Amino acid sequence: MVTGELKNRIDGLWEIFWTGGLTNPLDVIEQITYLMFIRDLDDSDNLRAKESAMLGLPFTSVFADEVTLGDRKIDGRQLKWSVFRDFPAGRMYSVMQEWVFPFIKNLHGDKNSAYSKYMDDAIFKLPTPLMLSKVVDALDEIYKLMNENQSSDVRGDVYEYLLSKIASAGVNGQFRTPRHITRMMVELTDPKADDVIADPACGTSGFLVSAAEYLKENRKQEIFFDREKKDHYMNRMFHGYDMDRTMLRIGAMNMMTHGIDNPFIEYRDSLSDQNPDKDKYSLILANPPFKGSLDAEIVSQDLLKVCKTKKTELLFLALFLRMLRVGGRCACIVPDGVLFGSSTAHKAIRKALIEENRLEAVISMPSGVFKPYAGVSTGILIFTKTGHGGTDKVWFYDMQADGYSLDDKRSPVAENDIPDIIKRFRNLASPSGRGGDAEGGDGEGARKRTEKSFFVPKDEIVGNDYDLSINKYKQTEYKPVEYPPTGEIMAELRSLEAEIKTAMDELETMLEEKN
Numbered sequence: 001m002v003t004g005e006l007k008n009r010i011d012g013l014w015e016i017f018w019t020g021g022l023t024n025p026l027d028v029i030e031q032i033t034y035l036m037f038i039r040d041l042d043d044s045d046n047l048r049a050k051e052s053a054m055l056g057l058p059f060t061s062v063f064a065d066e067v068t069l070g071d072r073k074i075d076g077r078q079l080k081w082s083v084f085r086d087f088p089a090g091r092m093y094s095v096m097q098e099w100v101f102p103f104i105k106n107l108h109g110d111k112n113s114a115y116s117k118y119m120d121d122a123i124f125k126l127p128t129p130l131m132l133s134k135v136v137d138a139l140d141e142i143y144k145l146m147n148e149n150q151s152s153d154v155r156g157d158v159y160e161y162l163l164s165k166i167a168s169a170g171v172n173g174q175f176r177t178p179r180h181i182t183r184m185m186v187e188l189t190d191p192k193a194d195d196v197i198a199d200p201a202c203g204t205s206g207f208l209v210s211a212a213e214y215l216k217e218n219r220k221q222e223i224f225f226d227r228e229k230k231d232h233y234m235n236r237m238f239h240g241y242d243m244d245r246t247m248l249r250i251g252a253m254n255m256m257t258h259g260i261d262n263p264f265i266e267y268r269d270s271l272s273d274q275n276p277d278k279d280k281y282s283l284i285l286a287n288p289p290f291k292g293s294l295d296a297e298i299v300s301q302d303l304l305k306v307c308k309t310k311k312t313e314l315l316f317l318a319l320f321l322r323m324l325r326v327g328g329r330c331a332c333i334v335p336d337g338v339l340f341g342s343s344t345a346h347k348a349i350r351k352a353l354i355e356e357n358r359l360e361a362v363i364s365m366p367s368g369v370f371k372p373y374a375g376v377s378t379g380i381l382i383f384t385k386t387g388h389g390g391t392d393k394v395w396f397y398d399m400q401a402d403g404y405s406l407d408d409k410r411s412p413v414a415e416n417d418i419p420d421i422i423k424r425f426r427n428l429a430s431p432s433g434r435g436g437d438a439e440g441g442d443g444e445g446a447r448k449r450t451e452k453s454f455f456v457p458k459d460e461i462v463g464n465d466y467d468l469s470i471n472k473y474k475q476t477e478y479k480p481v482e483y484p485p486t487g488e489i490m491a492e493l494r495s496l497e498a499e500i501k502t503a504m505d506e507l508e509t510m511l512e513e514k515n
Helices: 004-019 025-055 089-105 129-148 154-163 179-189 206-218 220-224 227-235 245-257 301-306 312-323 336-340 344-355 418-427 431-435 458-463 486-514
Strands: 066-069 072-075 197-199 238-242 264-267 281-286 324-335 358-365 378-384 393-398 402-404 412-416 453-457
Touching: 004 025, 004 129, 004 154, 025 089, 025 129, 025 154, 025 245, 066 089, 089 129, 129 154, 154 245, 179 206, 179 281, 179 324, 179 378, 179 402, 179 418, 197 206, 206 220, 206 238, 206 245, 206 281, 220 227, 238 245, 245 264, 281 312, 301 312, 301 344, 312 324, 312 336, 312 344, 324 336, 336 344, 336 378, 344 458, 393 418, 393 458, 453 458
Parallel strands: 197 238, 197 281, 238 264, 281 324, 358 393
Antiparallel strands: 066 072, 324 378, 358 378, 393 453, 402 412
C-alpha cells in the first residue's frame, strides 16, 4: 500500500496534470504510463550495459550514436531521460514531442523492448513546456522514493494507486474491480503454476495482476526455481483482451510493473467471431461489462446457440464456458439479474452451468461494493467446466460486509466477511466440509439457512427454474420480542410526566425570581 510521502508525491503529480488542464483520469494515467516507459527504457538500457560489461559481452544500446527518425538523423543520447531532463523547459518539450515520442512509437521492431508494442499509437498530450518540466521533476522524486522503499512490489503499488484514481465508469459499463475483491476471487480459485489464465474483459488487468501476485507469494519456489515454469509465468500464463486501447495500454503497463516480462494483452472483441479461443484456458477470472453497446450481428454464433440474447453479461458466461478447457475453473462477477432473470436466455445459461457443468458457489455481494463507480447489486459465480454435469449441491454465501463502508467514501471498517468466505470455501473440498459430519458440526452441510452460508440441493434449484438468488433459499429467523404489561408502560409514562411537570415548575420559579 502506498502511504506517507510517496502517496503525497503521487497526489502532487496528479495535481500538476489537473491544474494544467488535463483532467480526464484515463488521459492522465496514459501520459504517466508513457513517461514511466521512457524513464524505464533509460534505466533498463543502462542496466543491460553494465551487465554486458561485467560479463564481457557485446552490447548495443537502443540509444545508438545516431537514431534515424523519418529523414532525420539525431544523436540518440538526447533521447535518454537522464539527458533531456536537464534541458531548459522549452527545449525539453520540443525534444519530447518531436523526437522521443516518435522514437518510442517505432521501437516495435526492437525485439528487446517488451513494452514497445503497447506504445505504437502513443500521443503526447501535455500542453505546455512548464507542465512537462514539473511532471518530469515530480516523477524523478517518485522514482527516488520508490528506490529507497524496501518493498519488493513498490512499483506495482504505485501503479495500483494511480489506477485507483479512475473514479468514473466507462461508456461500455467498465469500472474497476476493487483490489480486495479480485484478491478474494483469486484466493478462492487458488491458481497453480501450470495454469493458463485469461480475462476476456481485462481493463486494467487487475485480475491478472492479482493472480500473478498470489503465485509469487504461494508458489515462488515451484515457479522461479524451474526454468520452464518461470518461462511459462513470464510469457504464456497470462492472457487479457479488451476493446479499449487506452485500457489495454494501462493494463499491459500494470502487468509489467508487477514483474511480468511479456504479458499477452491484446485488442479483441471477445464476443465476436474474431475470438477463436476454445477449450484453451484452465482458469478465467473476470468482471465483464454489464451493459453498453453491442452489435448483435458480429456476436459469435457459438455463443448465441447457448443463449440467444443481446445481454453482454449472459453472452460472457457462455463465452467463459467455450474458452475453458475441460476441468478449467472460473470465478466471475455478474449482476444480480443473471441469478434470477426469468427470460429464456437467463434460464438457458443457468441451466447450462448446473446441468452441463459443476456450479460450485454463488456469493451474494452487497450493493455498495462497487461504489463510487456504481451501486449495482452483484454476485460471484464459481464453476468448473466438465461438459457432462456434476452439480449435486450449490454453496451460497450472503456477504454483508467487505471491510469497507458501503457508501461512496468506502472507509475501512471492522466488519469483513471475506476471510470467512475464503476459509469456508476451502473447507468445502473436505468430506466434513460438504457433508457436515465433522466434530462440532462445523461442516457447511450442517449449517441452517438462517446463517450466512449454506448448501442448496440441485433438485431444489431445478424446481425453482434454476433461480440462483440467495433470497430464494435463505430463511429469516424472527425472534419474538417481549414487551412489559400495559399497566407497567402506563405507570412509567405517568412517572415521566410527573418528572417533566416538576422540572417545568422549577424552571418557571427560577424565571420569576430573576425578573
